[in-house]
Amino acid sequence: MNPNNIKNVVIVGGGTAGWMAAAALSKTIGTNNINIQIVESEEIGTVGVGEATIPHIKYFNRLAGLDENEFLRQTNATFKLGIEFVNWGKLGDSYVHPFGPYGIDMQGVHFHHTWLRQKHKGTAKPVDQFSLPGLAAKAGKFQHPRPDLKASPFSSMDYAYQFDAALYAKYMRDVAEKRGVTRTEGKIVKVKQNADSGNVESIELENGKLISGDFFIDCSGFKGLLIEETLKTGYEDWTHYLPCDRAVAVLTERLDMLPPYTRATAKEAGWQWRIPLQSRTGNGYVYSSQYISDDEALASLNQDLDTPAIAEPRFLRFKTGVRNKTWNKNVVAIGLAAGFLEPLESTSIHLIQTAIARLMTNWPDKSFNQHDIDYFNRKTHTEYEQVRDFLILHYCATERNDSPFWNYCRTMDIPKTLEERISIYKENARLYREDIELFSSVSWFAVFNGQNIEPKRYHPLADILEDDLMERRMAELHRATQRCVEVMPSHEEYLRDLCKPK
Incomplete structure (x- = not known):
């Protein structure tokens, strides 16, 4: 083995981020070639209060070698076809951001341009009628996609999961430890750095034990024990753009019927989530402390719960933003140690997942090439x-x-990058995807349209189809989508069958 290769990896902090990293490293690199250990303390709780995800989680689960049915059982998971947004455009509004396309593209342009052409004519049905995952979500139905049915809406629908984050971390721990990852219990009281390079050399636990490493992965949550408290990396604060800085979470009883979607309801000073799991329901109010007190937020949350509470409320404080550097010297921060973006679009675990994938692509040796970093x-x-x-x-x-909160949000300055996207859409409904960014044109359209932003025009190529042919195609698409929803089983039944004990 090359003596310059990394031999000892120390992951500081467990939780979802730490154990996902351990499971992925043990699968891709293996513990025969490298020593991977996690240091965590049971005295220090994790933030996880229940997680909703986006479809990319399936790729990570496959990488980790998970069996989907076993994963569903172990984490009390449900399926997720999208997110319902209530009261975001204006009070009384509701729309679904679906996991899958609306209709099909025609004449080389995105479907929403053809739909906007119909809308200009006055013949369009609501665009949600062309979204199979959106319709199935609201109907409480689910089945796996059928990529083999090329001409069917079943071929292009997608899905994610809703699961208990604590159970998912436990599941990842079981997977990682079976592959040779070791866990050390203890609170870190001191960090030793190399006098010349500034690299982290070791950590000292409360009981006096020293743990040395070549490479450290900081999964210590908001505090950023290594990346911030030790290396003083700095943080880019985005509170101006995303003013919510607190959350209160409450677990409640299971819903009678499990909806295959997450719900985000805009409230006076933020928004409330509802995440339905097999065993219980996750709820929380993400809010701005500038506009509402903790007591008022809890009272508002309790007033809008669908089922009785089964645990005491948990309050969280955070600051939206990202570290100035998520990789500094021989430390990489993953999860909350790297940054925080509120879970409005269920991106928390995705950002962990992509950080792990990016780390694999740029896996270092002891030289720690600055260009890679x-x-x-x-x-x-x-x-x-x-x-x-x-x-x-x-x-x-x-x-x-x-409310003052929404007056601020409606009139605040926004980044130039977003300002440009909005301006382009308002003119001609065009949407673009920068490089390999996470959210597609379908996602952007779902929010633009769902929150009542009307473009002046649509793509000129959408006019190529003759009116009669366009109307026939749209009618056929609508009928096909409705038929698919009709034949789908209920989410509850489908999940129950998959989760039967072997």
């Missing part, structure tokens, strides 16, 4: 900015003026 940091920062802009859109594209 700079590339990693640049790509990470861009990814956070792109997700940030999509989240800001939900806030700034509101018509609400019923």
